[in-house]
Every structure is written in C-alpha cells, then in structure tokens.
Amino acid sequence: MNIHHKLKEKGLKITPQRLVVMEAIFQLNNHPSAENIIEYVKEKFPNISVATVYKVLDIFVEKGILKKVKTDKDVMRYEGYLERHHHLFCDETHQIKDFHNKELDAIIQNYFSKYKIKDFEIKDFQLNINGVFKAS
Template sequence: MRVNEIIELFQSKGVKATPQRISVYEALLSLKHPSAEAVLERVRSILPTVTVATVYNTLDCFAKAGVIERVLTVDNKMYFDTNLSRHYHLYSEETHEIQDFYDNELSELIRTFIQNRKIPGFELKDVKVQLIGNIENY
C-alpha cells in the first residue's frame, strides 16, 4: 500500500495522517499480526525518536477508528490486524504465530446457528473466531 492510499484510508476513517501514524501503519502492514512491541521496534528503525506512548496511542486510535482490529490470544497477548475482511485466525500455542483463515461456509453456519437460537435481547453484529492449535505448514 502506498502512502497516498494510507492517507486516503485514514481520511475515510476520520484519522489525521501524521508521519508517525503513517509509519505505524506501514509497520503493521509489513509485520502481519504484530504485537505493539514489534510495531515499536519497526517504527524506531525509521523514526528513532518515536515514543512508546505514541505507538500505543496510535494503535488505540486505529482500533477505535476501525483502521485495524485487535486480536487477543489465549495467552492474553494483544496483536493487531490490518486485514478487515471477514476471516478467522489460526493461533499456534507453540510459536504464538497467527495466520488468517477464510471460510464462508463456517461464517454462514455460525450466523444461522445463532439466528436460529433466538437468544433473547441479543443481536449478532459480528463473529470473531480464533482456532487454537499448532500451525505446521498451512
């Protein structure tokens, strides 16, 4: 994704495009499901004076604006995802690696199941699934 595309994305989500924010987003794109610490390390290789607070605040801003999604794993560690299309996550307990998994049939199965249950007072808005195991060569 080029810088002008990142700026357009930010504008569409109401996020101000600053050099630090652009660098954080570029780091997110290059790392695939990174932790905040990994993002900080990558950004500091480009902008050595960026602060921890700037990176954490930027990640929070992005998540609240819908630019990225947070991915909380079973080991209670937060990762971030720039892929906003409908997908699920395969999480490796051994390596802590996260990979995207696409399955429209699973999506429809879950939605239909929940709708048929008619849970009082509950309206399904989204489905987040994390499959936990060990990833070999997916």
C-alpha cells in the same frame, strides 16, 4: 482505499508517524504486537516516542482502522485486515494465523438466522481455533 483517504475519512490528521505505523502493520502482517511495531518503526524513525505508537494504535482501533487480537499469553496484537475471518492459535508456538472460509461463515450465519439467542443481538462472530501447526 489508501491510508491517506482512510485517515481523512475518519477526521484524523495525516502525520508521518501515523503513516509509518500503518506501514509497519502491513509489512509485519502476522498480527504484530506493539513491541514489534515499535521496533519496525524505530528503524525508519529513530526518534519516535513509544507513547506515540501506542496512541496511534489506540486511535486506529477506536476509529476502526485496526483491530486488536488478544492471545491467552496476554500480549495485545494488532491487525489491519478487517473482513470477517477467524484465527488459528498454535498451542505450542503461540503463533496466530488468519483463517478465511466463506463457506463456514455462511453455515454459521445461516444457523443464527434461524436460531436466535435469547436476549442477545448478534453483531459479529469469530471462531478461535486452537491446535498445532504441522510441517506440510
């Protein structure tokens, strides 16, 4: 489904600003910060307002088009990939990488299907994995 459809579906107007923010997210596909996105967007759209970018990001998160990823450095990051996945956090560089593993998901899922948490209904889970990236 393309972005035009997605906006329509969520009852949002299609504007050039929204399209370019979405483009930025997918081009800068390593969990960009608002600042990264603003920088990218200004190249194509020098007059866009910073507030507009924040508003677009906010409404996208609200409508489930994007997700926020928070780091322990306290800068908010955004991502457009919405399937269940986990994150690798580098202790040294603070880089974030996606980690996909259906097998592990199934193991955890399966565990929670047997072991219920008292007074809590699980909707979703993600694993934060801390460590360091090594050269291969």
